[in-house]
Amino acid sequence: MTASSAAEAVVIKSDPFLLEIIRNYLRNTCREMGVAMMRTSYSPMFNEALDFSCVLFDSDLEMIAQANFCPAHIGATVHWIPAAIKEIGAENLNPGDIIFTNDPYRAGAHLPEFLCIKPFFHKGEIKAYSANIAHMTDIGGMVPAAFGDHQNTFQEGIRFPPLKLYEGDTEKSDIFRIMISNVRTPKSSYGDMKAMIGSLYLADRRLEEIIEHYGLETFQQCCKDSLDVSETLMRQQIAKWPNGEYLAEGIMEDDGVVPGKQWAIRATLVVRDDEIIVDYTGSDPAEKGPGNQSFGCTASASYNGILQMVEGDIPYNGGCYRPLTIIAPPGTMVNAVYPSSTVAGNSDTHPTSVDVVLRAFAQFSDRSSAADGGTCGCIGFGGIDAKAGGAFAHLHLEGVGWGGREDADGNDALFVKNGNCANTPVEVAETRYPLINMEYALDVNGCGHGKHRGGYGTRRVFRFIGDEVEVSAHTNRHIVRPWGLKGGLEGSNTQIKFRRNGERNWQGAREMFGTVSPGKFSNLVMYPGDEMLFITPCGGGYGDPLERDPDLVRQDVFEDDLMSLDTAREVYGVVLDPATRTVDESATRVERETRCSGAEADLTRG
Amino acid sequence: MTYREVNEMNRCACCGKLLPTGEIRAIRFGREVEFCSSKCERVFDDYKVPKYGEGALEGIPRVVNY
Numbered sequence: 001m002t003a004s005s006a007a008e009a010v011v012i013k014s015d016p017f018l019l020e021i022i023r024n025y026l027r028n029t030c031r032e033m034g035v036a037m038m039r040t041s042y043s044p045m046f047n048e049a050l051d052f053s054c055v056l057f058d059s060d061l062e063m064i065a066q067a068n069f070c071p072a073h074i075g076a077t078v079h080w081i082p083a084a085i086k087e088i089g090a091e092n093l094n095p096g097d098i099i100f101t102n103d104p105y106r107a108g109a110h111l112p113e114f115l116c117i118k119p120f121f122h123k124g125e126i127k128a129y130s131a132n133i134a135h136m137t138d139i140g141g142m143v144p145a146a147f148g149d150h151q152n153t154f155q156e157g158i159r160f161p162p163l164k165l166y167e168g169d170t171e172k173s174d175i176f177r178i179m180i181s182n183v184r185t186p187k188s189s190y191g192d193m194k195a196m197i198g199s200l201y202l203a204d205r206r207l208e209e210i211i212e213h214y215g216l217e218t219f220q221q222c223c224k225d226s227l228d229v230s231e232t233l234m235r236q237q238i239a240k241w242p243n244g245e246y247l248a249e250g251i252m253e254d255d256g257v258v259p260g261k262q263w264a265i266r267a268t269l270v271v272r273d274d275e276i277i278v279d280y281t282g283s284d285p286a287e288k289g290p291g292n293q294s295f296g297c298t299a300s301a302s303y304n305g306i307l308q309m310v311e312g313d314i315p316y317n318g319g320c321y322r323p324l325t326i327i328a329p330p331g332t333m334v335n336a337v338y339p340s341s342t343v344a345g346n347s348d349t350h351p352t353s354v355d356v357v358l359r360a361f362a363q364f365s366d367r368s369s370a371a372d373g374g375t376c377g378c379i380g381f382g383g384i385d386a387k388a389g390g391a392f393a394h395l396h397l398e399g400v401g402w403g404g405r406e407d408a409d410g411n412d413a414l415f416v417k418n419g420n421c422a423n424t425p426v427e428v429a430e431t432r433y434p435l436i437n438m439e440y441a442l443d444v445n446g447c448g449h450g451k452h453r454g455g456y457g458t459r460r461v462f463r464f465i466g467d468e469v470e471v472s473a474h475t476n477r478h479i480v481r482p483w484g485l486k487g488g489l490e491g492s493n494t495q496i497k498f499r500r501n502g503e504r505n506w507q508g509a510r511e512m513f514g515t516v517s518p519g520k521f522s523n524l525v526m527y528p529g530d531e532m533l534f535i536t537p538c539g540g541g542y543g544d545p546l547e548r549d550p551d552l553v554r555q556d557v558f559e560d561d562l563m564s565l566d567t568a569r570e571v572y573g574v575v576l577d578p579a580t581r582t583v584d585e586s587a588t589r590v591e592r593e594t595r596c597s598g599a600e601a602d603l604t605r606g
Numbered sequence: 607m608t609y610r611e612v613n614e615m616n617r618c619a620c621c622g623k624l625l626p627t628g629e630i631r632a633i634r635f636g637r638e639v640e641f642c643s644s645k646c647e648r649v650f651d652d653y654k655v656p657k658y659g660e661g662a663l664e665g666i667p668r669v670v671n672y
Contacts, residue, residue, distance in 0.1 A: 083623075083624070105624055272653075322645075327621055328623075329664065337613060
């Protein structure tokens with residue numbers, strides 16, 4: 001299909017009903033692969049957080065199906081899987097082989113993301129590939145669970161170029177032995193890897209069944225048509241957007257290493273008829289710290305932002321990505337080069353990159369949202385503990401407030417846009433690891449006010465009960481707040497504070513431990529009874545607060561306890577009667593008429 | 607044993623992606639360059655070059671043979 005074919009009708013050779021059946025069968029196979037991983041894995045990152053994705057590719061190395069797991073992986077799969085297969089050489093693959101790698105520089109995601117690929121053979125030839133990417137809790141390196149203030153990939157952990165993990169259905173035990181002897185979680189890491197492998201064998205069976213049922217030729221034609229349909233629908237969508245170049249910027253507040261320095265991500269969204277280029281030229285050089293994105297990560301962020309803007313239902317597969325080009329200059333923080341650290345690029349730079357793309361769209365579309373909390377809340381706990389069975393590592397993820405949008409308030413306490421991950425339930429974490437949760441609630445002290453306000457973040461207090469627990473973190477938005485859109489106000493900041501056993505006052509990491517950053521640090525030691533406070537941001541607001549429906553303000557105050565009477569009046573111009581718990585409509589009208597609505601926000605800068 | 611580290615591999619002159627294997631070779635601004643796809647080659651010529659001139663190759667390392 002050519003770049004100028006947007007206006008063309010979708011021409012397919014397959015029976016359209018059969019096309020839908022096979023397309024949904026393949027997508028459901030990806031879902032089933034994920035469920036198998038969830039049910040058979042060992043670590044909470046797999047079976048609670050669901051930080052993995054499952055995909056199918058055709059023999060031409062185009063993605064023919066994906067399930068809705070982790071958006072952060074999707075762009076990486078599009079580029080990483082073909083690169084890994086080409087590097088090994090499809091001609092060198094045999095039935096029962098499995099390719100494995102975690103190299104972020106080869107268009108991967110970040111070092112904790114492990115990729116496994118299995119060629120599917122039918123009558124002696126490769127007809128498809130199944131693959132999954134999953135986040136391993138620990139990969140060795142200088143901190144438990146991988147997130148801290150690293151300065152290069154060697155501090156992050158062990159790196160594997162593409163290699164064969166299985167040959168002829170037989171595991172290469174030497175590789176497993178190297179892998180598990182380099183991590184703090186050998187048993188669960190091995191179990192998680194086997195869950196990934198099992199999921200690939202499940203895909204093999206499903207592919208064999210569908211081909212047996214409909215025949216190879218029909219299967220392949222449907223795959224081809226499905227890709228073409230998605231491409232055409234995507235081009236038709238892009239053609240509805242106005243041609244132009246839309247520049248947007250977002251700021252990463254610090255890197256945990258260099259004091260006081262900020263980094264800018266700059267993206268120019270180029271709409272050209274039925275194609276889009278996301279050009280990151282002008283983004284700052286790579287950080288010294290770990291917040292650099294790999295190419296795959298930057299591609300994921302770009303695809304994520306674009307797909308959020310799509311109206312209607314376009315089946316997600318490789319066809320969607322054909323009209324999209326990502327330009328990420330090597331050596332910048334959106335295309336890190338060896339040996340730059342990338343571990344936090346996929347967690348904390350990634351959501352800001354998505355929001356930068358959305359901010360570019362906001363210059364012509366009302367579907368865009370204000371910035372979300374901009375951090376995955378990655379806090380690693382680790383050390384040696386009898387309860388955990390020796391060395392342990394646990395990666396804590398936390399929800400944030402999302403940005404308000406044209407038709408609704410932002411979501412509360414939800415994982416950032418790039419992850420789609422769940423938190424680890426309190427009961428699971430407390431059963432396995434030497435910590436307990438003293439508080440866990442929405443944090444309603446900060447708010448990104450707006451016609452549609454930002455969602456609220458969370459407030460959590462951990463108390464440590466192990467002899468020594470090492471705490472490391474890479475969290476964002478301690479300094480720079482989530483931006484508002486179209487007159488909406490900024491959201492709130494992240495906070496991490498500590499207090500020793502018996503103390504009343506909280507102290508930040510910089511004050512208590514002398515770290516460079518308030519939210520990016522490694523191996524702070526907590527003792528029994530010490531506590532840690534963790535507050536995640538509220539998303540930015542969308543639209544002028546004075547345009548918010550007064551009844552929604554009334555609900556926020558009287559029904560949900562989210563804001564005070566004073567805030568309702570001062571920010572929203574809504575006068576409430578506490579006796580009747582109703583809106584004083586005439587007083588509200590007067591209040592709002594006396595206010596200025598405020599200047600239009602600069603849509604390009606974050 | 608042979609092993610080539612990633613900083614010794616080529617990158618697409620358009621998108622900047624690492625290319626562990628040989629892809630499309632071409633000459634631009636008197637330099638040998640490599641593209642990951644025909645799409646990237648086209649975008650390089652009709653977007654990057656008009657916009658950035660020779661700066662279109664900024665950050666792209668010299669092509670090596672492997």
